[in-house]
Amino acid sequence: MRKIDEGKKERVKLAVFEITRDEGIAGLSFGKIAKHANVSSGTPYVYYKDKTDMLGKIYLDVKDLLDTGLRASIAAGKTPEDKLFNCVYHFAQQFHEHPLESIYLDEVRDNPKVVTAEVIRQGNRLAQPVDNLFQELNEAGMFVINNQETLYALLFAPFIMVQKQRVVTDQPMMLSELETVIRLSIQGVLKNR
Amino acid sequence: MRKIDEGKKERVKLAVFEITRDEGIAGLSFGKIAKHANVSSGTPYVYYKDKTDMLGKIYLDVKDLLDTGLRASIAAGKTPEDKLFNCVYHFAQQFHEHPLESIYLDEVRDNPKVVTAEVIRQGNRLAQPVDNLFQELNEAGMFVINNQETLYALLFAPFIMVQKQRVVTDQPMMLSELETVIRLSIQGVLKNR
Amino acid sequence: MRKIDEGKKERVKLAVFEITRDEGIAGLSFGKIAKHANVSSGTPYVYYKDKTDMLGKIYLDVKDLLDTGLRASIAAGKTPEDKLFNCVYHFAQQFHEHPLESIYLDEVRDNPKVVTAEVIRQGNRLAQPVDNLFQELNEAGMFVINNQETLYALLFAPFIMVQKQRVVTDQPMMLSELETVIRLSIQGVLKNR
Amino acid sequence: MRKIDEGKKERVKLAVFEITRDEGIAGLSFGKIAKHANVSSGTPYVYYKDKTDMLGKIYLDVKDLLDTGLRASIAAGKTPEDKLFNCVYHFAQQFHEHPLESIYLDEVRDNPKVVTAEVIRQGNRLAQPVDNLFQELNEAGMFVINNQETLYALLFAPFIMVQKQRVVTDQPMMLSELETVIRLSIQGVLKNR
DNA sequence: AATGAATGAGCGTTCATTCAT
DNA sequence: CATGAATGAACGCTCATTCAT
Structure with a gap:
């Protein structure tokens, strides 16, 4: 064999x-x-069984890869603010380290019809640590709003948009630039400024 | 003829x-x-000449439509903060009023290869009033950061992400929800909170 | 247009x-x-919509073509025996006149999965005159057996087999040979010999 | 090894x-x-060497299996008529006893291009006892026609057609039904009725 | 002898595009 | 201007066949 x-x-x-x-x-x-x-x-x-299967399996592989170390990153934060920063920044770092995979992830997210709903669901399950952290800080009353969907958008959308913009225009992306965006996103979302 | x-x-x-x-x-x-x-x-x-031409021309039509009244909305704001809110909120309102066109716009933005780079460039030119406003407030030192790209991402990415999420999951989107997201985005971007 | x-x-x-x-x-x-x-x-x-549609439509075209004149042939027979002969012989003649179409028909009949069941049903409806004649002679008590399926097999199967054999072995087929086979088939099926 | x-x-x-x-x-x-x-x-x-080889070898295996006992069946007939009946009925019995193999045989016969011409020839050689019997009765002047091809068609085609019809429509086939068809076929082919 | 990963020709089908009407 | 028949490249996918293990 x-x-x-x-x-x-x-x-x-x-x-x-x-x-x-x-x-x-x-x-x-x-x-x-x-x-x-x-x-x-x-x-x-x-x-792979077919195209959908291929894109889905690779999507989950990528999710897995990019989530690696997320839990540890969060745990490494001393203050809640640190934890939150580490959490979001983790994905920025991963983008820097695994740009191809990150771009693929973004494209699938923008075109979710290329994979099955089940794959999307499985993928979301991998982001559990993010949800847990949000919940925790939420219960501690640290956020200006207690709605996961909104929080997620305020924290992740800006740096993802910047990333994509750079990819589309073929311009380089420095990690420090993403850090700036993320710090601002976080400040905007935390109560005591 | x-x-x-x-x-x-x-x-x-x-x-x-x-x-x-x-x-x-x-x-x-x-x-x-x-x-x-x-x-x-x-x-x-x-x-239309071909598919790319069709998608591009329609994209510009949509851009035009959605930008209609933008200048007036901005002008209607009394304070700089009002102007900024009106500016961003304008697009949220347009999404509510012209959901089909807005969805099309989002899809093209996520798949910019379906049109030519030139079309994208022309489309961006239509957002001139937004740029002007940003420049103005920037020079007045009102922003926590003086980088157009970053500002744009912080102000527009969150509510666009929420919109798309709703479309994908086929859930209704209330204008007041978008307003909340936008107000938070703006607070996060202005200096004096 | x-x-x-x-x-x-x-x-x-x-x-x-x-x-x-x-x-x-x-x-x-x-x-x-x-x-x-x-x-x-x-x-x-x-x-044609797809392969099945093509094969089915052509099958019905062929059925139509080969059934043309069947009713007249039957009507032209003076005695019941004549009618029966004319009926069966009609298809032998058609094979001689339209060999390509007849061969196609035989192949579809041997591989009915290439078309839909509905097409087969429609095709069978075209053979109505044959059924009517069988019924008529049956009621007149002329057949050695009163079972349509068996009668059909005894009358049609032999000359169709001979036809196919010739096609496969690429040998010529004379109409008189088919006539002989059919006459024998008919004699075997009628009571008073 | x-x-x-x-x-x-x-x-x-x-x-x-x-x-x-x-x-x-x-x-x-x-x-x-x-x-x-x-x-x-x-x-x-x-x-097997390839697909054609496989289908051909299996075809010959099946031929062999289904011909088993043919000679004995014929020999067991007391009168020439009995011999003829036993000969044809042998294959009806085999269909009943080995339906899978018989269906396969029919399918190959309907699609002879799936095997080589040589295989078909070899298969036909196995039917020797049938040919011998036909020859014998022929020389005794018992048939209404002295043409092997025609005789073969008159005797075998009808019950094979009935068989196939039942398989296609997924209806059960009783041996006694085949017997009826075969008896009628034989009567139609023998002189002294 | 048996396995199954790998191949590449060929399948049915779709689709952007052209052009005679 | 508008039509829709016709095109042919490309698509996703299947399959008989080969061969290293």
Whole structure:
């Protein structure tokens, strides 16, 4: 029995990331992926059932990767403010460390129809530590508003938008710039300023 | 010379909006559009050079529509804070009044490759009044940061994210909810709180 | 508005018949058909919704063609025996006159899954005159057995088998040979010999 | 040297029969067969050179199986008429006893292109006893016609058609029904009635 | 002997686009 | 201006076949 060639599988994933970065997730086609990854057109089907399955599995892989260390980051914060900053900043750092994966994540979030609702649900479950932290600070009365949806938008949307803007315009993104945005987002959301 | 049938052209645009809302911008095909609009498959080519041209022209139409009254809204604000609120809130109101067009706009912003870079540039030019206002308040030293990109993200990204979330999950969006988000965004961005 | 080019549509149908004759109905593919008919690969989709639709519509066309004149043939028979002979012989004649279409019909009958059950049902409805005649002679007590299914098999199966055998082995088929088979089949099925 | 696992080979054959019964011979794919037989996708290639070889070898196996006892059946007939009946009825019995194999046989006969011409020829050679009997009765002047092809069609086609009809419509087939058809076929073919 | 990862040709189908009418 | 028949490239996917293990 032949073992599955992990190099090939990785090349397929890499192709997905790079094409998504360069042409958007709408630009993904199995033909392009196979050519880019230098594998046969049938090879992706060895690893994935179909396109939706592929995009979904890779999405969850990416979620997993980017959530790695999140719990530890939060725990490392001494004050609640620190915890919150670490939490949000974690994803900015991950973007810096894993830009391809982060861009892919953003694209899937913007086009959730490319994966199943179940995959989105599973992905959200991985963000549990964020929810827990929000809940905790919320109960401590630290936020200017006690609504998760709004809080999430105020804290995450700004730096994600800046990220995307840079990707689209092909300009470099410095971590310190993201840090600034995040610090401002956090200040705007905490009561005692 | 026959005049182009504006009713047909409008039906084509409406078809684009409705299909985009229901299936995302990736679901747009000329065949679907023609059937939805009850015109022949060749008709859209009477009005537009090709698909990119169509999406781009409609994008600019929408931009134009949604910017209508922006200058007046800003001018109507008595204090600088009022002006800023009116400015951002204008787009929230437009979303409420023109949801189809707003959704289309969001989709194009998330998938900017469907139009040309030039179209995006032209679209941005229409937001001139926003830039002017930002510049003005900036020079008055009212912002916690003097960087247009960051300011834009802090003020617009949160409520846009909330909007999109509601559209995706098919939940209703009340204008007052958006107002809350926007007020918080603005407070977070102004110096003297 | 362009009119549909009937020549092209006919060439597509002819391609279906010829490929079916040469390679069996399993050998049919849209690629082969288009190449054979010298039309673009997308052209068959102008005429037919999909493969099943195409095979079904052509099947009904063929049924229609081959049933043409059946009623008249039966009516032309003076005695009941004559009517019966004319009825069965009609299809032998049609095979001789329209061999491609007849072969196609046989292949669909042998592989009924290539069309929908509804199409088969509609096709059977066209054979009404045969059923009527059988019923009539049956009530007159002329048959050695009063079971339509069995009668049909005894009268039609033999000459169809001979036909198919000749097609498969690429040997010519004379109408007089079929006539012999049919006369024997009929004698075997009538009471008073 | 390892022996080939006959259990596996049998499972492959059974898979071929069952898939053919359920989906027709066109539904056969090596992937399906392997999954159905619970063997690896490469395993059938251990036993067979390729698909044509597999279908052909299995066809000959089936022919062999279904011809088993034919000679004895014929010999057991006391009169020539009995011999003829036993000969034809033998295959009806085999259909009853080995329906999967018989259906497979019918499907290959209807789609002879799935095997080579040589295989068909070899298969026909196995029916030698039938030919011999026909020859014998022919020389005794018992038939209404002295043409093997025609005789074969008159005797075998009707009950095969009835069989197939029942399989397609998923209705049960009683041996006594086939017997009726066969008795009528034989009466129609013998001179002295 | 048996496995199953990998291949690449070919499948049915869609779709942006063209152009004769 | 408007139509819709026709095109052909590209799509997602299947499948017979090969071969390293």
